[in-house]
Amino acid sequence: MTVALSATEITAKxxxxxxxxxxxxxxxxxxxxxxFLLPVASFLKTTPELDFNYLSYITAVDYQxxxxxxxxxxxxxxxxxxxxxxxxxxxxxxxxxSVVSLWRGADFQEREIYDLMGISFTxxxxxKRIFLWDxxxxxxxxxxxxxx
Amino acid sequence: xxxxxxxxVLNAGPQHPSTHGVFRMLFTLDGEVIQDVEPILGYLHRGxxxxxxxxxxxxxxxxxxxxxxxxxxxNNQAYVMAVEKLVGIQVxxxxxxxxxxxxxxxRIASHLMAVGFLLNDLGAFMTPLLYMFREREKILDLFxxxxxxxxxxxxxxxxxxxxxxxxxxLPALKKxxxxxxxFIAEYDQLxxxxxxxxxxxxxxxxxxxxxxxxxxxxxxVLRGSGVKWDVRKANPYSIYDRFNFEVPIGTxxxxxxxxxxxxxxxxxxxxxxxxxxxxxxxxxxxxxxxxVLRPPKGEAYGYIEGPKGELGFYLVSDGSAxxxxxxxxxxxxxxxxxxxDLLIGVKIADAMAIFGSIDICVGEVDR
Numbered sequence: 001m002t003v004a005l006s007a008t009e010i011t012a013k014x015x016x017x018x019x020x021x022x023x024x025x026x027x028x029x030x031x032x033x034x035x036f037l038l039p040v041a042s043f044l045k046t047t048p049e050l051d052f053n054y055l056s057y058i059t060a061v062d063y064q065x066x067x068x069x070x071x072x073x074x075x076x077x078x079x080x081x082x083x084x085x086x087x088x089x090x091x092x093x094x095x096x097x098s099v100v101s102l103w104r105g106a107d108f109q110e111r112e113i114y115d116l117m118g119i120s121f122t123x124x125x126x127x128k129r130i131f132l133w134d135x136x137x138x139x140x141x142x143x144x145x146x147x148x
Numbered sequence: 149x150x151x152x153x154x155x156x157v158l159n160a161g162p163q164h165p166s167t168h169g170v171f172r173m174l175f176t177l178d179g180e181v182i183q184d185v186e187p188i189l190g191y192l193h194r195g196x197x198x199x200x201x202x203x204x205x206x207x208x209x210x211x212x213x214x215x216x217x218x219x220x221x222x223n224n225q226a227y228v229m230a231v232e233k234l235v236g237i238q239v240x241x242x243x244x245x246x247x248x249x250x251x252x253x254x255r256i257a258s259h260l261m262a263v264g265f266l267l268n269d270l271g272a273f274m275t276p277l278l279y280m281f282r283e284r285e286k287i288l289d290l291f292x293x294x295x296x297x298x299x300x301x302x303x304x305x306x307x308x309x310x311x312x313x314x315x316x317x318l319p320a321l322k323k324x325x326x327x328x329x330x331f332i333a334e335y336d337q338l339x340x341x342x343x344x345x346x347x348x349x350x351x352x353x354x355x356x357x358x359x360x361x362x363x364x365x366x367x368x369v370l371r372g373s374g375v376k377w378d379v380r381k382a383n384p385y386s387i388y389d390r391f392n393f394e395v396p397i398g399t400x401x402x403x404x405x406x407x408x409x410x411x412x413x414x415x416x417x418x419x420x421x422x423x424x425x426x427x428x429x430x431x432x433x434x435x436x437x438x439x440v441l442r443p444p445k446g447e448a449y450g451y452i453e454g455p456k457g458e459l460g461f462y463l464v465s466d467g468s469a470x471x472x473x474x475x476x477x478x479x480x481x482x483x484x485x486x487x488x489d490l491l492i493g494v495k496i497a498d499a500m501a502i503f504g505s506i507d508i509c510v511g512e513v514d515r
Contacts, residue, residue, distance in 0.1 A: 002383035055364050056451075057482070059462055059475035070462070072449065076361065076377050105364020107485050108189075116197070131190035131514060140198050141473075147198075 003080040004028035010050075010082060014040055029083035037086050037097045044073060044082070045102055051075045052082060055103035058110065060117045062143045067094050067119055088119070098124040116141040155183055158496070162191045168265060169510030173503075177496060185491045185499075187484060192514040200474040205231050205441045206306060208474065212461075213300035216480060216512040218261050221254035221291070222454045224304035229385060230450025230461035231306045234443045240432040243308040244387045249321070249424050250291070250303065251452070252417040256328070257287045258455030259410040262368075262507040266407060267339065269504035270348050276339065283331055286324050293317050306441060308434030318425065325421050328414075336411050349404035353490045353502035356401060363486040366479045367457025368409045369506055373401035379453035386452075390427065391420045403505040410507075440469050456480055456507055476515060480508040 007025035014022055014030070021036035032040050044052045052073035060069045071084040088094040098121035099106045110121045111130040118139035121127055129136065138145050161172035170191035176184040196215065200208045212223040225247055232239060239247075264280030288298040294313050295303040303310050339345050355365070360373035370377055378395040380388040396412035398405025443465040451460030457479030464473040483506050490502050 053361050056458065057364075057460065057462070057475075057477040059473075061464055061473045061475075072462075076375065079382055103364060104362050105482055105485050108481055112481075131193040133190075140195055145198075 005080050005082045017043055031085045034086050041099055041102055051077050055105045058106055060113045060119055064143055069096050095120045095122055097122050100124055171510050180496045182491050182494050185488055190514055192510045196515045197474055204469045210302055213302055216509040218509050219254050219258040219455045220301050221250045225251055226450055226452045226459045227461045228304045228306050230448050230463050233450050234448035234463050234465055237307045237435050239308055239435055241429050242431045243433045245424050245428045246309055249421055252420050253287050255417050255455045256414045257284045259414050260284045262410055266504040269500040290321055307437040312433045325418055328418055332414055348501055351402050352498050353403045354401050355486055355490055359489055364482050365486050368406050369483045372398040372406035372409045374398055379458055391423045393419050403501055406505045442469050478512045480512040
């Protein structure tokens, strides 16, 4: 069985390395402060006993007072998983660092989130709309999007 | 005197016999060598994730049929599993066995299409594909028997199934399962011993193990590159821990290995179905579920090993009858990440063979 790692144990390990990087930890998920996203992600990927070498998927949810980007990390070697989240409160131009440099599997998925949810990923090599056309107004997966 | 050379752009698709749906690629070519490729997506985007927010949990099953339409059963299964996880529903044993039988039949049907279309892309136009269609037809007849549909089944329901199997189903299934290994062996012999097929697939489109993992590839693409990762073994959902089966993997990660993995997986699926028929218990096929389902606030991720890779549904509930957010993990889209790696530096003639070996379904890429 894929073991979902306990968030409290992982938090202790990450906090020891990057103090103040974890905003919240509950059950099997951690909420990372946006400015610490890349160092924490890199730590999770490269630490041998964690070894989260596989990014299963990324998604984003609009909770109206903030956006949440969810990363589902898996270690194929140890068969364990972890949910990592980042939140951003800005509605005008929410930005999150891109993780394409660590997991290239994020490429199309970050473009999809940019297209449909309107979150920009800084450092993405080719950030543009993926499904909708360039002149499209708005981001359909946002809760305040008006459907025609 | 030096000759001036320049690259040129070649457009393939969205209407193209080898792009498996409305899919477009822009190649930048230097002579016949690919320098860059850009997939252009969205021609089949229907906004299913957004539409799903406007309907209730049961109604959303219909949308899942229209993702990867060559594997609707497994789409149904992943979605209802996510809802069952969210609500905490225990599915009756008989329903679990029937789900496994349907899912494995679906895997065989999808792999038959993958192999058939790969050969189509290689230039063996239509003849091998029609043989694959012949076998797939029998599977569609079986599905027709249980739910009256041949493509969009809508067979799995939250907590169970829409119908129990009719009397004639098991004899027909046994007959099919007994005949299938012979057919697979015959096709495999015709194809895997064919000189042209070997030259065009061996050592073509090599995806190294590390790249496959880094690109989040899944399913036969990941296993073809030698990674022994199958959700049915890694995280046995449903009742997969009760069956004996192997996880075939490739060694080189080329087009041939991905083909081989699919052929071997069909054999393993037959093994699973045989065991499931033997163990199939009597009993209920549907758990008691309220007509209008209001899951508690929270989130759940239900995922399975679909024919094309890890297929998952991430659901967020706000306590109402409609999902607050439904995200689909589409193996077809994510497997395409590796396409650029695979195609750069390759001759244009091999592009379609490599593309075909990834086996995408545009319904799932664009959603």
